[in-house]
Amino acid sequence: MDRPLAPFHPPTRLLMGPGPSNLHPRVREALAAPLLGHMDPLVLGLLTDVQGLLRDAFGTENLLTLAVSGTGSAGIEACLAGLIEPGDRVVVEVHGFFGGRLGEMAARAGGAVTKVEAPWGRAADLEALRRAAREVKPRVIAVVHAETSTGVAQPLAEVAEIARDVEADLLVDCVTSLGGMPLHADRLGLAAAASCSQKCLGSPPGLAPMTMSPGAAARLAARTHPVPFYLDLPLIARYWGGDHAYHHTLPVNLVYALREGLRLAAEEGESERHRRHARHGAALAAGLEELGLEILAAPADRLPMLTAVRIPAGVDDAAVRRRLLEEFHIEIGGGLGELKGRVWRIGLMGETSRMNHVILLLAALGRVLERSPDAIGQAIDAAGAVADTQAVGAR
Numbered sequence: 001m002d003r004p005l006a007p008f009h010p011p012t013r014l015l016m017g018p019g020p021s022n023l024h025p026r027v028r029e030a031l032a033a034p035l036l037g038h039m040d041p042l043v044l045g046l047l048t049d050v051q052g053l054l055r056d057a058f059g060t061e062n063l064l065t066l067a068v069s070g071t072g073s074a075g076i077e078a079c080l081a082g083l084i085e086p087g088d089r090v091v092v093e094v095h096g097f098f099g100g101r102l103g104e105m106a107a108r109a110g111g112a113v114t115k116v117e118a119p120w121g122r123a124a125d126l127e128a129l130r131r132a133a134r135e136v137k138p139r140v141i142a143v144v145h146a147e148t149s150t151g152v153a154q155p156l157a158e159v160a161e162i163a164r165d166v167e168a169d170l171l172v173d174c175v176t177s178l179g180g181m182p183l184h185a186d187r188l189g190l191a192a193a194a195s196c197s198q199k200c201l202g203s204p205p206g207l208a209p210m211t212m213s214p215g216a217a218a219r220l221a222a223r224t225h226p227v228p229f230y231l232d233l234p235l236i237a238r239y240w241g242g243d244h245a246y247h248h249t250l251p252v253n254l255v256y257a258l259r260e261g262l263r264l265a266a267e268e269g270e271s272e273r274h275r276r277h278a279r280h281g282a283a284l285a286a287g288l289e290e291l292g293l294e295i296l297a298a299p300a301d302r303l304p305m306l307t308a309v310r311i312p313a314g315v316d317d318a319a320v321r322r323r324l325l326e327e328f329h330i331e332i333g334g335g336l337g338e339l340k341g342r343v344w345r346i347g348l349m350g351e352t353s354r355m356n357h358v359i360l361l362l363a364a365l366g367r368v369l370e371r372s373p374d375a376i377g378q379a380i381d382a383a384g385a386v387a388d389t390q391a392v393g394a395r
């Protein structure tokens, strides 16, 4: 380099894509606290706190509950690698991009994968899943709880019943759902669930909360085929909650931040947090429809924290997203896979799920799409009306 580089001062953007979401000031402060060593007794104490907070978030008493160092994908891959022995039959339910990835990861873990597919944008085909489960008799069934590529929610209770019926381990990708919609790992009898820090938990990316039932953990401990070293959950658990034997260098500042994000969630209360996500997701959907846009998912299947909306004919996908970013400092997501160029994905996750953000997005998108001031006003009204009807101690 022939010149010194200027310091980087990122602008404050409104992160309304499919994750990451905005950080609460308390989480940002936690992130910037002095670094401690990963063997410092103070850090080891934090791990116990985080495990307890994560058990509450997952709705579980599982001893094997921790955060894998890595993003959500690392947590999912650690669980899949732990549950699948080479040649094991695995049924994966696929109705979007992340279901497809779950199938790919299961196959790379050595599983003999049967995919049960439903059209992208629709809910799971439960009858097809039940049929496949009875036919294949899989060791593992893997599903995505909140399909972030389409904005569709998975009917987990029904899927759990199918898994119980065929005595399969149920593994759930909760990357987008955890912290934004109800999840009770123990009540559902989940064998394993994995999430990420940067979506509805409102922390920076880099940690993957996961939990595994005692039965699944025992099978993992007894397996004959080794798992990849870095994703070896028993070794990671030994560092987190056992004799703290070194396995890898914990990203300590990310743990400070996750702990603060989880503390904020606990202060808000689980049901209020879920209600907040539901209220603002419904408000956004009403406002978008008032702007004349079509939402991909049917009303009954919609996620509260992620809305996929069809890009109107003749509208330039990239140009709209660029104008939102440059003129309004708002980031939204584009489509993935077969929905690339066909949908925008608007996230209301964690701290981002606030009514002022809904209104700002509707106004900014309305302007970029050249809607009239009246039409924009009506969209904001429609969103406000929906939020009001759902407001119980609304903030």
Ligand SMILES: *Cc1c(COP(=O)(O)O)cnc(C)c1O
Binding pocket: 018, 019, 071, 072, 073, 074, 098, 144, 146, 147, 148, 173, 175, 176, 196, 205
């Ligand atoms: C974001 C996401 C992932 C991947 O998580 P990363 O943190 O990007 O690794 C996996 N599954 C779903 C459903 C997601 O939304």
